[in-house]
Amino acid sequence: MDKKIRVGVSSCLLGNQVRYDGGHKHDRYITDILGVYFDFVPVCPEVECGLAVPRETMRLVGNAENPRLVTSKTGIDHTSRMTDFCLRKVIELEKENLSAFIFKKDSPSSGLHRVKVYNNSGMAGKTGRGLFAAAVVKANPLLPVEEEGRLNDAPLRENFIEKVFCYQRWKDFLTQKPDYKKLISFHARHKLQLMAHSTKHLSVMGKLVAAGKNTEPAELFSSYQENLVEALGLKATVKKNVNVLQHIMGYFKKQLTSDEKTELLSLIDKYSRLYLPLVVPLTLINHYIRKYEVEYLQNQTYLEPHPAELMLRNHV
DSSP states (O other): OOSOEEEEEEGGGGTOOOSTTSOOOOOHIIIIIGGGTEEEEEEOHHHHTTOOSSOOOEEEESOTTSOEEEETTTOOBOHHHHHHHHHHHHHHHGGGTOSEEEEOTTOTTTOOSSEEEEOTTSOEEEEEOOHHHHHHHHHOTTSOEEETGGGGSHHHHHHHHHHHHHHHHHHHHHHSOOOHHHHHHHHHHHHHHHHTTOHHHHHHHHHHHHTGGGSOHHHHHHHHHHHHHHHHTSOOOHHHHHHHHHHHHGGGTTTOOHHHHHHHHHHHHHHHTTSSOTHHHHHHHHHHHHHHTOHHHHTOGGGOSSOGGGOTTOOO
C-alpha cells in the first residue's frame, strides 16, 4: 500500500506515560512492527477526560451492561465525566478516518473483553467492557478492533491484521468513485480470501453482487460491507485453508506435471497435519502462478492479504 493505515490505539501502548502510576505499557510489536504500516492515533480516556497523572486506580462496579466507573479506595464516581468524554471523542475520531482500533486489555476505560466488574459485595466477574471501548464499538460496529494482549496469539493476530488491511482496501474502494462494475472486480479479487473465512458469506455476497445492477448503490455497498466484515470476523482455520488450497489446484489441472501435483499435494497434506505453516504450500503455489501465468489467481488477495514482512502465515 502506498500510504499508512490510520489506527486508533491506547496511548500507553505507544510508550506514553499516561497510566495511573505515571508509567506506560509500551508494546514493541505495535510500535516497531505494525508501526511500519500503521499510522497511530493515540487516545488515553483518563487523561483526556481531565484526570491527573498519577491518579488513584479505578474499577467498574455494578451491572456489567451498564457499569459505573469509580475510584478503588475513595469511591469517587467518574462515570459521568468519562461518559461525556466518550460522546465527544467518538465524534472527534470520525475525522481521523480510522481503519481499526487497538485497546489496552483489562482497563476499566479501554478493555475490550472480560474486564472485571465488581458487585456490591466486592466480588469481581470478568464480564465487562471498558466505557470508552464500548463507546467506540457502539459508534463503529464494523470497525476492526482488538486488544493488545490478544495480539500475542498468532491466529488472532493474523485474523485481526488481515481484517484491517481488507477493511482499508474496502474504504479505498468507496473513495474511488465506486460503481457496480468496480464492485464486481473487488469481489472477484477477494473470492478466495472470503472462501477461507466463510463459504456461507461468500455465497450471500455473490448473490448480492449478481443482483446488484438492480439495487441502489448505497444499499448495495452497505450490505456488501456488512457481510465483508462479518465474514472476516470468522477465523480462517486450517480446514478452511486446505479447502482453498485444493480449490486453487483446480486452476492448474492442465498445466502441472505429475511430479508437481504430487509435490503440492504433499505440502498441503503436511500443512493440514500441522507439520508446516501455511506459507510453505502458498510459496509453491505462487511459483506455479508465475510459471504458468494464471491471471485469475495473480489478482487474488488471498495469496497476499497483508505484507509478507509481517510473517503472519509462518506459524504452525
